[in-house]
Amino acid sequence: MAEAISVRLNDEAARALRALEAVGMSRSEAIRSALIESAIRLRRRAELAAEVASLEADDEDRDEMRVVAGLMEALRAPG
Numbered sequence: 001m002a003e004a005i006s007v008r009l010n011d012e013a014a015r016a017l018r019a020l021e022a023v024g025m026s027r028s029e030a031i032r033s034a035l036i037e038s039a040i041r042l043r044r045r046a047e048l049a050a051e052v053a054s055l056e057a058d059d060e061d062r063d064e065m066r067v068v069a070g071l072m073e074a075l076r077a078p079g
Contacts, residue, residue, distance in 0.1 A: 016034075017031070020033075020034075
């Protein structure tokens with residue numbers, strides 16, 4: 001079931017909505033799309049942060065990164 005909501009747009013949001021409408025999106029479609037895409041970005045950001053935390057806590061992985069960095073530094077051209 002669809003739920004109707006009301007929002008107050010600031011100037012920036014109103015411009016963004018007009019831009020989406022200009023390419024053929026309805027107001028409802030533009031707002032639904034923006035909400036869904038925003039939620040996806042937030043979820044991905046949280047997943048990435050969890051992955052980073054996991055890697056930072058992995059001592060073996062950190063040791064391997066140091067070894068690889070050392071090898072790369074040894075292969076670097078002088079100067």
